[in-house]
Amino acid sequence: MSVKVKRLFKKLVSYAGLFFFVLAAGMLWWQLRNYSFYDIIHTMLNIPLPNLFMACVACLMGYFALSLYDFLALHYVGEHQKVVWWKWMLAGMLGFAISNNAGHAVVSGGAIRYRLYTRWRIRGGDIVKMLTISGITYTLGCAAIVVIGYFLIPADFFEQSVGATVGVNALFTGCLVAILAYFAATIIFHKKSIKIGQLRFDVPTTKMALLQMLLGIVDGMLAGLVLYSCIRPFWDIPFGTYIGLFIVAQNTGVFSQVPGGIGVFESIFLIALPDSVDKAAIFGALLTYRIIYYVLPLVGVGSLFFIYERWLRARMKKWAAEVREHAEHVKQKLPHISKRKKPDSAPEK
Numbered sequence: 001m002s003v004k005v006k007r008l009f010k011k012l013v014s015y016a017g018l019f020f021f022v023l024a025a026g027m028l029w030w031q032l033r034n035y036s037f038y039d040i041i042h043t044m045l046n047i048p049l050p051n052l053f054m055a056c057v058a059c060l061m062g063y064f065a066l067s068l069y070d071f072l073a074l075h076y077v078g079e080h081q082k083v084v085w086w087k088w089m090l091a092g093m094l095g096f097a098i099s100n101n102a103g104h105a106v107v108s109g110g111a112i113r114y115r116l117y118t119r120w121r122i123r124g125g126d127i128v129k130m131l132t133i134s135g136i137t138y139t140l141g142c143a144a145i146v147v148i149g150y151f152l153i154p155a156d157f158f159e160q161s162v163g164a165t166v167g168v169n170a171l172f173t174g175c176l177v178a179i180l181a182y183f184a185a186t187i188i189f190h191k192k193s194i195k196i197g198q199l200r201f202d203v204p205t206t207k208m209a210l211l212q213m214l215l216g217i218v219d220g221m222l223a224g225l226v227l228y229s230c231i232r233p234f235w236d237i238p239f240g241t242y243i244g245l246f247i248v249a250q251n252t253g254v255f256s257q258v259p260g261g262i263g264v265f266e267s268i269f270l271i272a273l274p275d276s277v278d279k280a281a282i283f284g285a286l287l288t289y290r291i292i293y294y295v296l297p298l299v300g301v302g303s304l305f306f307i308y309e310r311w312l313r314a315r316m317k318k319w320a321a322e323v324r325e326h327a328e329h330v331k332q333k334l335p336h337i338s339k340r341k342k343p344d345s346a347p348e349k
Helices: 003-032 037-045 049-077 085-102 105-119 124-152 162-188 206-231 239-255 264-272 279-339
Strands: 193-196 199-202
Touching (some): 049 124, 049 206, 085 279, 105 124, 124 206, 206 239, 239 264, 264 279
16 A cells, blocks of 8 residues: 555545534434424423433443453553552543543543553553553444344334445444454464564453453443433333444444544434434433533543642652752761761771
8 A cells, every 4th residue: 555545544534533523413403403402401401310310320330341441451461460440440431531522542542541551650562552452342342232232223213214224234244243253363363462563462362352342231231321311201212122222323423433423323313213202302311411421421530630640749749858858868967977087097017
């Protein structure tokens, strides 16, 4: 591949997110053109408090599951004993809170992880390996729940949209092939490694691959429960049918490269709605879900990170003050040492 082709490919990838965002925004406008802003806000205010509480609990559990991505990655590089539990939880939750909102997880979430793990004596090469294995874990989990969701969604959900049907079928096929290929690699290349540049990656075991997939499924179910708690008062849909629709919509948003899947996620949900459901009410529930699952964790974990940074800075200032005090104490002793009487020289023979 020539340099020009590579540059063109990078430009296409970078502008793909913008293209899908504009397309999704147009689809949203078309779906909601007959509703007012007041209708949507009214729905958000009418969500029962028990449902909001359940959504917040599911969100907290979901972000704990996301932090386990970092725990699994630390075990992969063999550095799990260096980092105590609250540190990998902070790094994992903060990394995903940032990447969920900003998109491009390797850049946004990876930057904050690199800053934290280098402080905790994890080598740069191992951090790159951790980011890689966490990305594979997330992708494998996404692929697994897309495959599950494909069988849970009723066939008549996408009958009104031929494009959506073709897209979902293609997504299902790609995810199934990716899962089978990954597990096949863990069996065929057992106890072998792959060298990429200066780094050598050990091929994960089949047991670890299974843990990765299960973790991704649990993460997806908990994230889906957040929205289900908000949407349930307005749409009487069985959880099995709902979670299939949710995971397809969520992962389509992830693959679109739009930050947070904004617009793409909502568009797929609204397209799949039957005509009897109030779309303004569902869109209000979707906005509430975004506030709970995206905004609140970013504010909450970001505040914890700010407190940690202030505490660490105060501790470093205390250490610096102790070093200066010790240096002054030694300096005060130096004149007394120099004034001491030198020992008599040895007698001449």
